[in-house]
Amino acid sequence: MGDGGQGSAVTVADHASGIGAVGSLPVAAGDPLLDLLNGFIAELRAVGIPASLTENLDAMEAVKHIPVEDRDTFKYALAATLVKNQAHWKAFETVFEVYFSLRGAQYEITEDDLEDVTDADGEIAAEGDRGGSGDMLSPEELAEMLYRALMRGDAEMIRAAARQAVRRYAGMEPGRPVGGTYYLYRTLRNLDLEGVLERLMDVDQETEGDVDDFELRLRRDTYELRIAELKRQIEAEIRRRLVADRGVEAMAKTLRKPLPSDIDFMHASREEMASLRKAIYPLTRKLAARLVRKRRHGRSGPLDFRSTVRHSLSYGGVPVEPKFRHPRPHKPDIMVVADVSGSVAAFARFTLHLVYAISSQFSKVRSFVFIDGLDEVTQYFEGTDDIAEAVHRVNTEADVVWVDGHSDYGHALGVFWDNYGNDVGPRTTVLILGDARNNYHAPESWIVKALQEKARHLYWLNPEPRSYWDTGDSIVGEYAPHCDGVFEVRNLRQLEAFVDRLA
Amino acid sequence: MSHRFTDVDAVREGLSKVDYLCDSGLAGVVYLADRLDKPVLVEGPAGTGKTQLAKSVAEITGSRLIRLQCYEGLDEARALYEWNYKKQLLRIQTEREADVEWDNISTDIFSDEFLLTRPLLEAIRATDPIVLLIDEVDRVEVETEALLLEILSEYQVSIPELGTMEAVQVPLVFLTSNNTRELSEALKRRCLYLHIDYPSMEREKEIVLAKVPDITENLADQVARVVRSIRRLELKKPPSVSETLDWARTLVLLGVQHVDADVAAETINILLKYQSDITRAGKELATVEGLDA
Numbered sequence: 057m058g059d060g061g062q063g064s065a066v067t068v069a070d071h072a073s074g075i076g077a078v079g080s081l082p083v084a085a086g087d088p089l090l091d092l093l094n095g096f097i098a099e100l101r102a103v104g105i106p107a108s109l110t111e112n113l114d115a116m117e118a119v120k121h122i123p124v125e126d127r128d129t130f131k132y133a134l135a136a137t138l139v140k141n142q143a144h145w146k147a148f149e150t151v152f153e154v155y156f157s158l159r160g161a162q163y164e165i166t167e168d169d170l171e172d173v174t175d176a177d178g179e180i181a182a183e184g185d186r187g188g189s190g191d192m193l194s195p196e197e198l199a200e201m202l203y204r205a206l207m208r209g210d211a212e213m214i215r216a217a218a219r220q221a222v223r224r225y226a227g228m229e230p231g232r233p234v235g236g237t238y239y240l241y242r243t244l245r246n247l248d249l250e251g252v253l254e255r256l257m258d259v260d261q262e263t264e265g266d267v268d269d270f271e272l273r274l275r276r277d278t279y280e281l282r283i284a285e286l287k288r289q290i291e292a293e294i295r296r297r298l299v300a301d302r303g304v305e306a307m308a309k310t311l312r313k314p315l316p317s318d319i320d321f322m323h324a325s326r327e328e329m330a331s332l333r334k335a336i337y338p339l340t341r342k343l344a345a346r347l348v349r350k351r352r353h354g355r356s357g358p359l360d361f362r363s364t365v366r367h368s369l370s371y372g373g374v375p376v377e378p379k380f381r382h383p384r385p386h387k388p389d390i391m392v393v394a395d396v397s398g399s400v401a402a403f404a405r406f407t408l409h410l411v412y413a414i415s416s417q418f419s420k421v422r423s424f425v426f427i428d429g430l431d432e433v434t435q436y437f438e439g440t441d442d443i444a445e446a447v448h449r450v451n452t453e454a455d456v457v458w459v460d461g462h463s464d465y466g467h468a469l470g471v472f473w474d475n476y477g478n479d480v481g482p483r484t485t486v487l488i489l490g491d492a493r494n495n496y497h498a499p500e501s502w503i504v505k506a507l508q509e510k511a512r513h514l515y516w517l518n519p520e521p522r523s524y525w526d527t528g529d530s531i532v533g534e535y536a537p538h539c540d541g542v543f544e545v546r547n548l549r550q551l552e553a554f555v556d557r558l559a
Numbered sequence: 560m561s562h563r564f565t566d567v568d569a570v571r572e573g574l575s576k577v578d579y580l581c582d583s584g585l586a587g588v589v590y591l592a593d594r595l596d597k598p599v600l601v602e603g604p605a606g607t608g609k610t611q612l613a614k615s616v617a618e619i620t621g622s623r624l625i626r627l628q629c630y631e632g633l634d635e636a637r638a639l640y641e642w643n644y645k646k647q648l649l650r651i652q653t654e655r656e657a658d659v660e661w662d663n664i665s666t667d668i669f670s671d672e673f674l675l676t677r678p679l680l681e682a683i684r685a686t687d688p689i690v691l692l693i694d695e696v697d698r699v700e701v702e703t704e705a706l707l708l709e710i711l712s713e714y715q716v717s718i719p720e721l722g723t724m725e726a727v728q729v730p731l732v733f734l735t736s737n738n739t740r741e742l743s744e745a746l747k748r749r750c751l752y753l754h755i756d757y758p759s760m761e762r763e764k765e766i767v768l769a770k771v772p773d774i775t776e777n778l779a780d781q782v783a784r785v786v787r788s789i790r791r792l793e794l795k796k797p798p799s800v801s802e803t804l805d806w807a808r809t810l811v812l813l814g815v816q817h818v819d820a821d822v823a824a825e826t827i828n829i830l831l832k833y834q835s836d837i838t839r840a841g842k843e844l845a846t847v848e849g850l851d852a
Binding site: 273274 | 567582583584585586587588590591594595597599600602700738739740741744747748750751752753754781784785787788791793819820823835839844845
């Protein structure tokens, strides 16, 4: 869907003269706004948001009715026509800011701003002790301004403080080939937001001595949200300056944010982890609904010979009405054996979460986690409906270290085979999760072979990109011949597809 | 064709007059729906006012609201139209005595008189202004969604025996979805998409003030703040706006002036419906440390 490039869109539009909006396309081609919109939509597609031709036309129609100066409304209008999935909102917002950040009155880059960008060149060396040129604030003044803005929660003031902070601390230079995160880090490091938060809380306590913990907690939440808003403004400001410096197309590519379903488990930032956690709940709900439907509407079972013959008697022995058995889709027993060592822990967490969230689709789920030792964690999930909490307990309480806390698949599998091997039966599906980076220990791949022979299926899920397999100490290749399938599962999309297949 | 709204602000002001408080994004989408003659697909967590939006828009435009509640197993006969079999049968029996040609009867019994209109057809045939609300569209099966496609894109209904019925006036259509499943691309493509999330703290406070009589500004502010803090936790079911209102009403009835930890702990079961959520919120709110810095 998303791969239909701009070129094809135009050719189709030329032929489809029946649709009202298309007629106005050629005329509008020279309009700078529509040119911008074209690039914008191409970028949305590049990110992976499926914007179809009709939606494209709707967007062009929509912008005729909403003035671009009313930025918020304009943004929502574009989103309404182009983005039809809430999970894509974040990615859309980033692209929007890159493309339209220089539009709208209060966002205009002034001459003054541009001078600053160049000005910052000399400033980096003198960072910290400069009194400030023009309306540049001193660090103390800026800290005070920031503090007051956060205290009052005035959106305008927070925005102004963010702009000042970026001018003061980011040290942005034209043409410098570093990404936005570098500037963001520089700015935040200088602002010491943790300290500001403490100061805000302290002052509160001093001025009104008798506030209880509950009230304090509410206030802390308030301040935290304001600080989050400040960070967002700082990020936006940095983006705005980068775009002004390097142009829209170049920045769109650098700043591209993946959709939550495309975020790589192994390299997710803290913020991305949060959005993954948010995405997993609706995902499990949808998956469960889909699986229930699949069972209910599944085709009927095999021909029921006896019943067909019995019914044929009323037609004089002619089997007019074939009868089928009720489908009895088997619900698999699942045993999850997950590597939870550092690099792949996030992947194991999400998989456990997903499997337990749809555990009603399986007749039984047991789970085991290992690093170099192995521990059963099924009991954490039993009797609680809070899966996130259970997963958290797995991380903190399970006894998974045997010698040194480096992955040892051979030993962990050995423990599994000795203690639980007898529980693996012909109805069991075994899932092994891990990157098979064995730190050059013995692979003991015969265990996988033996398990596969006993179990109904044995699948291996590897969170590493396929091209990394069997490089360094990865020994997927040793185990792969004994598995019913080895899958690359790097993001929610792949995980969802696999679980769908499994149930 | 005349439009219902002159500009985005008119939508927002109109909505706020009937106590539906919204931001310019939402108003903008409603305005666009009117200008582009497109249906609006409204998604969002339960209890954020998706259905209420359609009702409020109907109220401010002076339109009649026609509502189609979706459920699993909804079919053509319930959504579009149905032939009145009993009446047809009666007609055939009375005609039998008169010895009329079959051709005449068959054209006769498939006429307007024997047609039972269901919500979708009714919305198309109405001559007065209409707001059509297709509620919880995610409850129907994917196959049934196809029923909606013709009416959503062309504003017409094809009846094999009668031909195509085109809309006398284009109704403003709202579809709501609780997002329990992914709607088909075909449906999404035909609609404008609007996601209604939980309101910001300030907005929620305004909503509480507008909807709960006799509440003090101070209490409304506290209610909004507590609810916002609770929504920040990772819960199974965060409190919806309607639950916030219930809670605020309860506090007013109880004569509470100031929400403290005890009051919150005693009445939190109005906001949260799962025991695990209640436990977690109780535990979290008792500590001063925030979730993150």
